[in-house]
Amino acid sequence: DADVTQTPRNRITKTGKRIMLECSQTKGHDRMYWYRQDPGLGLRLIYYSFDVKDINKGEISDGYSVSRQAQAKFSLSLESAIPNQTALYFCATGGPFSNQPQHFGDGTRLSIL
Amino acid sequence: DQQVKQNSPSLSVQEGRISILNCDYTNSMFDYFLWYKKYPAEGPTFLISISSIKDKNEDGRFTVFLNKSAKHLSLHIVPSQPGDSAVYFCAASGTDSWGKLQFGAGTQVVVTP
Numbered sequence: 649d650a651d652v653t654q655t656p657r658n659r660i661t662k663t664g665k666r667i668m669l670e671c672s673q674t675k676g677h678d679r680m681y682w683y684r685q686d687p688g689l690g691l692r693l694i695y696y697s698f699d700v701k702d703i704n705k706g707e708i709s710d711g712y713s714v715s716r717q718a719q720a721k722f723s724l725s726l727e728s729a730i731p732n733q734t735a736l737y738f739c740a741t742g743g744p745f746s747n748q749p750q751h752f753g754d755g756t757r758l759s760i761l
Numbered sequence: 762d763q764q765v766k767q768n769s770p771s772l773s774v775q776e777g778r779i780s781i782l783n784c785d786y787t788n789s790m791f792d793y794f795l796w797y798k799k800y801p802a803e804g805p806t807f808l809i810s811i812s813s814i815k816d817k818n819e820d821g822r823f824t825v826f827l828n829k830s831a832k833h834l835s836l837h838i839v840p841s842q843p844g845d846s847a848v849y850f851c852a853a854s855g856t857d858s859w860g861k862l863q864f865g866a867g868t869q870v871v872v873t874p
Binding site for chain 2: 679691696706740745747
């Protein structure tokens with residue numbers, strides 16, 4: 649079983665819809681992150697959380713919100729989806745030290761029509 | 762403003778030869794650098810990292826070199842194998858960023874027989 653699981657893997661929806669992407673992990677990590685990947689731009693940080701009571705905005709948080717339901721679960725919501733939010737979304741977890749690598753899920757491909 | 766740059770979007774190399782991937786950064790606070798490998802329809806997987814107190818780190822066929830004065834790092838893959846065909850991302854974090862990673866745009870490597 650994957651250490652970091654994202655659902656759904658693919659989603660097509662319409663402009664204006666509310667969408668939730670879910671992430672769960674079995675690594676026991678406190679730190680969790682949401683990134684989006686766009687062609688030619690690499691991965692950019694949307695939100696991150698260092699524990700259940702901690703939520704922080706990343707580089708591109710506008711139009712998104714998150715919920716940390718438990719240590720193992722971190723969900724990303726698009727309140728009212730727009731076409732330029734079409735992208736590949738990745739959830740990641742990280743250990744307690746800043747000099748440790750993050751571990752990624754396999755991504756959600758989101759298309760907004 | 763991208764703080765981590767990979768200026769070569771693609772690289773083609775023959776099987777058995779050396780692959781050299783380059784990455785430049787602008788933030789002098791970065792002190793931890795990583796390379797991730799990504800196959801299609803999968804999430805990035807951690808490959809190798811280096812702390813700013815070192816100038817070289819080796820793991821099997823993979824070696825990362827860090828030149829702090831030039832704000833440049835490179836990944837050497839020797840010998841290159843067909844399974845190395847993937848997108849490679851350079852990433853960095855700093856003491857002021859609490860484990861948040863800044864990613865480059867990625868380099869697509871194709872290893873030909």
